[in-house]
Amino acid sequence: MRGIFKVGKKSHDVLLTRIKLTWTPIIPESPTGDGTVLEAGAVLLQDVFAVKVKRRRAATQQSGGAVLGLALFHCRRRGRRLEEDTLHLHNASAEHTHSWYNTLKELLSGFSSRPRYVKVFINPSSHKKEAVHIYRDHVAPLFKMADIRTDITVTDRKGHALSVMKECKLDEYDGVVCVGGDGSVAELCHALVLRAQLDANSPEKPVRAVLPLGIIPAGSTDVVSCSVHGVRDPVTAALHIVLGHLQQVDMCSFSSNGQLVRFGFSAMFGFGGRSLARAEKKRWMPSSRRREYALVKTLARLRPEDCQLSFLPAKSSNSSFSAHRDQGKDPTKKPDSEMEESWITNQGLYLSISIMSIPCLSPHAPQGLAPNTSLDNGSASLIAVGNASRSEFIKHLKRYSSSSGQFSFPFVETHSVSEVKIRPRSLIGWSEEDSEEEGDSKTTPIIQSERAAFPWNIDGELVEIANDVIIRVHPRLITLYGEEVDEAESSITCNCI
Numbered sequence: 001m002r003g004i005f006k007v008g009k010k011s012h013d014v015l016l017t018r019i020k021l022t023w024t025p026i027i028p029e030s031p032t033g034d035g036t037v038l039e040a041g042a043v044l045l046q047d048v049f050a051v052k053v054k055r056r057r058a059a060t061q062q063s064g065g066a067v068l069g070l071a072l073f074h075c076r077r078r079g080r081r082l083e084e085d086t087l088h089l090h091n092a093s094a095e096h097t098h099s100w101y102n103t104l105k106e107l108l109s110g111f112s113s114r115p116r117y118v119k120v121f122i123n124p125s126s127h128k129k130e131a132v133h134i135y136r137d138h139v140a141p142l143f144k145m146a147d148i149r150t151d152i153t154v155t156d157r158k159g160h161a162l163s164v165m166k167e168c169k170l171d172e173y174d175g176v177v178c179v180g181g182d183g184s185v186a187e188l189c190h191a192l193v194l195r196a197q198l199d200a201n202s203p204e205k206p207v208r209a210v211l212p213l214g215i216i217p218a219g220s221t222d223v224v225s226c227s228v229h230g231v232r233d234p235v236t237a238a239l240h241i242v243l244g245h246l247q248q249v250d251m252c253s254f255s256s257n258g259q260l261v262r263f264g265f266s267a268m269f270g271f272g273g274r275s276l277a278r279a280e281k282k283r284w285m286p287s288s289r290r291r292e293y294a295l296v297k298t299l300a301r302l303r304p305e306d307c308q309l310s311f312l313p314a315k316s317s318n319s320s321f322s323a324h325r326d327q328g329k330d331p332t333k334k335p336d337s338e339m340e341e342s343w344i345t346n347q348g349l350y351l352s353i354s355i356m357s358i359p360c361l362s363p364h365a366p367q368g369l370a371p372n373t374s375l376d377n378g379s380a381s382l383i384a385v386g387n388a389s390r391s392e393f394i395k396h397l398k399r400y401s402s403s404s405g406q407f408s409f410p411f412v413e414t415h416s417v418s419e420v421k422i423r424p425r426s427l428i429g430w431s432e433e434d435s436e437e438e439g440d441s442k443t444t445p446i447i448q449s450e451r452a453a454f455p456w457n458i459d460g461e462l463v464e465i466a467n468d469v470i471i472r473v474h475p476r477l478i479t480l481y482g483e484e485v486d487e488a489e490s491s492i493t494c495n496c497i
């Protein structure tokens, strides 16, 4: 389409194609020949999320009014941030404006990945208890503008989102949105995959989640949100949802004793698990103080875990290149080449063992806790930190917040893996050590056993497990609204070490 609109105060020749809308100033011939230079501009339709007819209305008037032209709501990139912007196209002809409006509406409806109806879960207790305000002030107006209908559940307890997700009619929705911290995100990711497995009646094999999940960050760290947005910003997150930016993401299943514990993105055993267990005991403290207290106390009582660590290396061909090739394949099927790999087993003392299927970016670790993996490369990063002095271990931790070199220590090994098995060999678990220290442990391991229970940090949630834990990577098991980013915006530094 081609037509004339005023952009700003000047008349422009406006051209609309299926890809973009461009405007070029119409410069009248001047008798003196001194033409002012006016800038042309363009906006890609993939960045436009709403179009409205502008009308002149009195303050009390609800409808009608003289047509003024069109307003195009679109997103603008500023680094990793997405910001809302508006292009005003003025033309007082109602016929002209409506024909452009209808064409633009039709073109925008062609973006099939954009959701029309979403199920929203808000955790009002996340971090500073601001999730409801964040949703109401930053997200709801954008959803309304983009004509996205919502069905909102404000969760009232842990497990509430999971129970709703098990029962609700999913086929009504185009996506699910989580407003909360990493714990809420983990619960919903687990719920989406579990629901797919239940619907497919596949008790053994994980099944790819049917609906994409959008994450509006409202927690204290927001690792998953940072990993798919590069920033902790509700507007950026909402615009990724509104514009239908979809990113497939690898997940892990964590099992013990033949039972599925949960699906998730990351697990930490040793330092990460013990530190979280200590923090959970001080829930009454503000979250940042609680975390710092737990970190310092766990460092003060640093002790290695005696365990057997086995892993199946991922084939190097199992990279993002092959990931693109086998999109749509069964996520439970291992690539043929992987069959050739064999298990590697080590026994010894480890200060920390982490397995992460996503880079786990955060403002504290802008390049991620696992910079060697990507969102959809079909493998996870195994980071095993052997026994070392406290000062050497602190040096290793501190390098996460700076830039690199966190793995350049003789006691740190990293591997790209598709499966990991950890068998603790110590007889002293968390409860014993904890009760010696705090005198108040009444915690019960979720998987019962005669053996001692050990704290695991699975996606920021404390899980106590007494037996071996098996972690399997499932390529592209879930789809999140967002995109692959190589580095997160860094705004905070940890000041406790």
Ligand SMILES: Nc1ncnc2c1ncn2[C@@H]1O[C@H](COP(=O)(O)OP(=O)(O)OP(=O)(O)O)[C@@H](O)[C@H]1O
Pocket: 123, 124, 125, 126, 127, 128, 155, 156, 157, 158, 159, 160, 179, 180, 181, 182, 183, 184, 185, 187, 218, 219, 220, 221, 222, 287, 460, 461
């Ligand atoms: N109304 C509620 N009251 C208490 N817990 C809730 C409620 N709703 C959800 N939860 C649970 O709270 C847990 C933690 O949630 P979330 O991660 O959103 O907050 P957070 O722990 O404060 O954030 P962060 O992990 O970033 O510090 C989740 O497991 C979630 O299921």
